[in-house]
Amino acid sequence: MILVNGHETAMLSTEDRGLLYGDGVFETMAVQDGNVLCLEQHLHRLAHGRRRLGMPTSDEEAIREEVIRVAPENGLGIIKLLCTRGVGERGYVPLPHPRGTRIVGSYPWPEHIEQLAVNGLRLMTCRTRLGSNPDLAGIKHLNRLEQVLAATELKAAGADEGLMLDGGQRVVEGTKSNLFAVIDGVLLTPRLNRCGVAGVVREIIIERAAEFVGFEVKEADMDRAGLNDADEIFMTNSVIGVCPVTMLDGSERTIGSVCKRLMGALQTNGFVAKR
Secondary structure, eight states, rough: EEETTTOOOOOOOOTTTHHOOOOOOEEEEEEEETTTTHHHHHHHHHHHHHHHTTTOOTTTHHHHHHHHHSSOSSSEEEEEEEEOBBOOSSSSSOSSSOOOEEEEEEEOTTHHHHHHHHHHEEEEEEEEOOOOOOTTTOOOSSSHHHHHHHHHHHHTTTTTEEEEEETSSSSESSSSSSSEEEEEEEEEEOSSSSSOOOOHHHHHHHHHHHHSSSSEEEEEEOOOHHHHHOOOOEEEEEETTEEEEEETTTEEEEOOHHHHHHHHHHHHSSSSSOO
């Protein structure tokens, strides 16, 4: 089922700024037996992104109702939620009081996710670099061309996920996930003050790592070479939850204890799907 502004349809105006300029934000949420996991965290991030972009946020209750409406009642599923600035006049300058467009869709659970949890991710470093823009850093906005180019690299190489660096060769994230690494006994994740998406599962781990694994997360600038000496590496997002990296650029890696403990903790606390 797909809803556009509350109506069941797949039609969208060709003048919508989300289509014309990528002017909007989105969320991808896991659903288990009708329960939208981390719904409040997703809605909070969505509202934060819209406020930073100067988009309208008066439809928050309608968004909540529509997400719940499309959620499948049984089994696992995925909900994709997009909010654009809506239809506007020709040109980049938005209308002073845009109405906005809501698009909420329900989709089947990807079959390959189960195997990734068991076998881990084959991670490769992408040639495509992320552009630096602090004004957009952390926001899950609709401009995903860098990820599109990187995903093309992955398919050609037969990898599961891509490691993306910025123009300064700093590690930022995966094409669709956030990265964590344990190096010298410290749990690290890249700082996202220049670019990248601040994922919901990433934020949960940052907030509750001390409770789950006994020590806190440090956000830091990370370089690619430093990952070669990591004790463990894992990736996170709302669909895969916590997933270990078992191969990095052709080098095999083991699944570490921190990753295993976080996998169990997030499932036990209902932050990610139980499979």
